[in-house]
Amino acid sequence: MNINIAEIKLTKEEINAAIGVLESGGLRQGPHCAAFEKEFAEYVGTSYCLTNANGSAALHMAYEAILEPGDEVLVPSFTFIATASMLEFVGAKPIICDVDPDTFLLDLDSAAQKITAKTKAISFVHLFGNSGDIDQVLAFAAKHDLKVIWDSAQAHGTEYKGKDIGAYDGLVCWSFYPSKNMFVGEGGMVSTKDKDLYQHMMNFRQHGATGKYLHTQLGLNYRMTDVEAAIGREQLKRLPTMIATRRANAAVLRAGLEGVPGLKVQAQTENSSHSYHQFCITLDPKVAKLNRDQFAEALSEKGISSGIHYPRGLHQQPIFMEKYGTQSLPVTEWLSENIIALPVHHGMTVDEAAYVVTAIKEILL
Numbered sequence: 001m002n003i004n005i006a007e008i009k010l011t012k013e014e015i016n017a018a019i020g021v022l023e024s025g026g027l028r029q030g031p032h033c034a035a036f037e038k039e040f041a042e043y044v045g046t047s048y049c050l051t052n053a054n055g056s057a058a059l060h061m062a063y064e065a066i067l068e069p070g071d072e073v074l075v076p077s078f079t080f081i082a083t084a085s086m087l088e089f090v091g092a093k094p095i096i097c098d099v100d101p102d103t104f105l106l107d108l109d110s111a112a113q114k115i116t117a118k119t120k121a122i123s124f125v126h127l128f129g130n131s132g133d134i135d136q137v138l139a140f141a142a143k144h145d146l147k148v149i150w151d152s153a154q155a156h157g158t159e160y161k162g163k164d165i166g167a168y169d170g171l172v173c174w175s176f177y178p179s180k181n182m183f184v185g186e187g188g189m190v191s192t193k194d195k196d197l198y199q200h201m202m203n204f205r206q207h208g209a210t211g212k213y214l215h216t217q218l219g220l221n222y223r224m225t226d227v228e229a230a231i232g233r234e235q236l237k238r239l240p241t242m243i244a245t246r247r248a249n250a251a252v253l254r255a256g257l258e259g260v261p262g263l264k265v266q267a268q269t270e271n272s273s274h275s276y277h278q279f280c281i282t283l284d285p286k287v288a289k290l291n292r293d294q295f296a297e298a299l300s301e302k303g304i305s306s307g308i309h310y311p312r313g314l315h316q317q318p319i320f321m322e323k324y325g326t327q328s329l330p331v332t333e334w335l336s337e338n339i340i341a342l343p344v345h346h347g348m349t350v351d352e353a354a355y356v357v358t359a360i361k362e363i364l365l
């Protein structure tokens, strides 16, 4: 059996939607982008959405709309670089914090200790599709007078307390990069309930233009094209099914792996429905029979792909060490040495998930 770590295959309908745009010659932002924004906003239950070039652009647009140079922003160390690096492009400073050892999400106690008079926002990552405790994060932000950005690049289809994570206050940033829960090629989205911020970001997306060759603010070209938007519109229809498959596979993995010595699955936040962009486990090298790299090799011999997200924390990235010096964030450092992602994707069956469980037990028991 051969089980890949992700499945990035478009359906016939998605391909035909893209072909329709190609044939029409609409190779730019157009009616499909506008319709995708409306349909995505309805799906997540928010007021406004803006398609854009990719998830990093979505973060940049959101940060630019609410931050000033010199602002400090709390970010988790255990995430993809863009959560923090996009802050640099608006002159803001990422304050890199440790994460919770069970959920792998930003640890608010660690974050609270780093708040200064300059701290203006928190950029919270719903890592691997596991939602944070949104009520707790919003209360934390209110207490410390912080704006909230949700990096939801990995969390399409995740609900918190029965509502899509895109329905909550703050600026919500999504990515549609291949391998994500929704994938259109390069693409991103920002969603918000704030009309003024929406308007500001819409202008920013097209060089600050508020009329034909009239530029009243600075901006960039961060537009999506109708080719990706047409794929996204079609794919949104099957997002619930894709997420249901991920959850069914995750349930088999979770139940089957319980009790394997030294193996721990990412804890699901209470009230989070988790959309399982990644199914991540850790292997405690003091208890497990093999270390992470030996384990990955053994999986590969049984035809099972795996992945490492992330092999180092942001505070260990040369660019941030150079800019801000070194610091120790023990949970992130331990995770980056011992975490491994198992296949869970929407193209897999529960029988394949059961095969993964059997293989892991053969390797580790």
Ligand SMILES: Cc1ncc(COP(=O)(O)O)c(C=O)c1O
Pocket (backbone or CB within 6 Å): 054, 055, 056, 057, 079, 080, 082, 083, 125, 151, 153, 154, 175, 176, 177, 187, 188
């Ligand atoms: C947590 C997180 N934030 C932001 C991004 C950036 O998205 P994109 O690759 O579409 O620019 C990613 C993509 O990997 C991500 O995983």
